[in-house]
Amino acid sequence: MASTDTLSGGAARPAVQRLSLGDLGEVMRAGFADFRRAPQFGLFFSAVYVFGGFLMLWVGAGHVTWTLATSLGFPLIAPFAAAGLYEVSRRMEKGQALEWGGILGIVWQERSRQLPWLGAIIVIYFLFWTFLAHMIFALFMGLSTMTNVTESYDVFLTLNGLMMIAAELVVGAILAFLLFALTVVSLPLVLDREIDFVTAMLVSLQTVRENLAVMLVWAGIIAVLTLLALLPWFLGLMIVLPVLGHATWHLYRKALA
Template identity: 60%
Template sequence: MSSTSDPTAAPRLGIAALSFADLGAVLRCGWHDFRRAPVYGLFFAGVYVLAGLVLAQLGAGLFTWTLTLSLGFPLIAPFLAVGLYEVSRRLECGEPLSFPGVLGVIWNERTRQIPWAGAVIVIYFLFWSFFAHMLFALIMGPSALTGPPDDLATYLNGKGLTMILAELGFGAAFAFLLFALTAISLPLLLDREVDFVTAMRLSVGAVRANPAVMLGWALLIAGLTFLALVPFFLGLLVVLPILGHASWHLYRRAIRPE
């Protein structure tokens, strides 16, 4: 349990108004935290990069799986960023940093609410994988379910381009819905004693109260993550820690005790 949590005093939590200036401010804070504790950022990002490389290898030569994983893989990034939230929390509170301490907090979360949020993310990812394959079969034909063509040229026609655009469109919608559920809820669950349903409700509320700013934040995350994925996922070693730390600071600005 985070030391900032106080189960005996449960203040009502309100949603603050955000501006685009806040996005620049939290990115600067994220960069500052990464510079203060680079080893932790590289460690947690390294786990994500290794997982990405393994999935890329599993999907090598399989275009349909590569497309599905490329769209779905970023959905699990928020859960992997919990360690970065804890590092930022400790830096903010002036608490000492140590791997045993940070990893211990993450381990202790297994008995709290974050695993439930993680289960939602996993189920969401599995549903996206199923939906993506059904969409593929609907456009490309039922035979695609048993033997999808892996020749890239197969997708450079009317049907193929329609399928790619449909996958991208639905993938973006799926990603934004999950973003709305988790952008604020995961750092909130780390910081305070609330149930995951309440945390997700507040997260969606923050997105509804600040639609333009939060959409901008989602697009910024998507754009930077996509650029970082290009060089064999290696760009994530820098981008993911900065975004993870910045997400903590965005939560601190978005959710305030009433």
Template identity: 55%
Template sequence: MMDDNPLPLPPSPPPDIAQVTLAELWASLRAGISDFQTAPLFGLAFSLFYVLAGVVLWWIGAGTFLWTLAFALGFPLVAPFAAVGLYEVSRRIEAGEPLAWSDVLGVIWNERTRQLPWVGVILALIFLFWSFFAHMTFAMFFGPSALMNMESEWALFLTPTGMAMLAVQVVVGAGVAFLTFGLTAVSLPLLVDKEFDFVTAMLVSLDTVARNKIVMGVWAVIVAFCLFVAMLPAFLGLFIALPVLGHATWHIYRRALYHPV
């Protein structure tokens, strides 16, 4: 049931960070596949949100500054709530609890009064920074007037100046992407599972990634590769990739953090 006024819970004690092995990473990925096979309708339903957003972005051409701002503000604020459903489904499968739509949706609904919305705000700020940086570097390399003809001047990117600009954006973009990954790698399932403030959860996530650099680096590459490949066939591959990766994230979280009883 959806509780409009959930009672506040006491803060959870700080977790202990474990050393995650590559074998555990593969086990988490297999567990994600198993969870999706166990409850496919949940995964497909929650993925529909991302697929529709991707199709809309492609259809309207989100490369323009106005649309980039609009979606940068809106999408990250709502997107984490779809992931909550996947984490809750994995938690219930792991605990042997029944899977009922009313219960899972109730958990998502209750997150609006907890710390997860603040993570959406942080993600929105990061996306806004990236949008501003991308447009700023384009203007710096080609001049402000080129921003008005981006759709008709794609050949500019193949020039030496264009290649130099792309190199700068790739380097900065990779840093922004990995920072975002570090901030959210385990913080989202942690906020769903336990009572933490969002700042502490993100710091725990960064510490977890720092202590498991190789394994979490491999995981980041897997996530990026799977999402890139899944977007190629008109975003339809996201119906499989997103739920599997979401469920697997829950299992990585469970292996990476030990919680005192």
């Protein structure tokens, strides 16, 4: 069953469909099938994350300023890497040729469309969370006697330390889900249709609101798989990221008429 809304100018937004938990299984299978059919593209775009992670560790090791600077590159690159995976799935869906020139050409063309604005929103969001995390740390640990955390984690086992960790986890989870709600549909939407990024984010929020339970499960799947993929030196991301990227495209196709 679909629900529709209209923009202020009277133009119809894409109709939001009702999703079920069974749809998540279908999109995961479809995402894995897309990756198996054209693994070279998935491996290429996921390599950006993996090698970027190693570069961030190497360049920023021991230097907070460099770590923050290199970390900012991830939110900027992420939408364009995702666009490449979406374009691969879109071409498979339409039976079009999978050519490096065409795929990378679409990604390059997105620089002058709505995708950079979404990347900028993600960067601002990242900076806000970094500031907020420091504020929470200062509120709980500002008056505590600090020790070298590389030698002892006892300071985090105090009452203030445990409260700080709990607050960071709760606030971080809420902000992460809000960012997820803003981008889960908007990223593939701006690639697929001529629509401004603000409207795309509103449609994404509407999709999550009308399918809250399903989207909570989907966000959990993404979080768990990504965390597990990070453990073996980011190498699991070489598989997990392209599968999730392709699956997100199929979820978008199911979510919007």
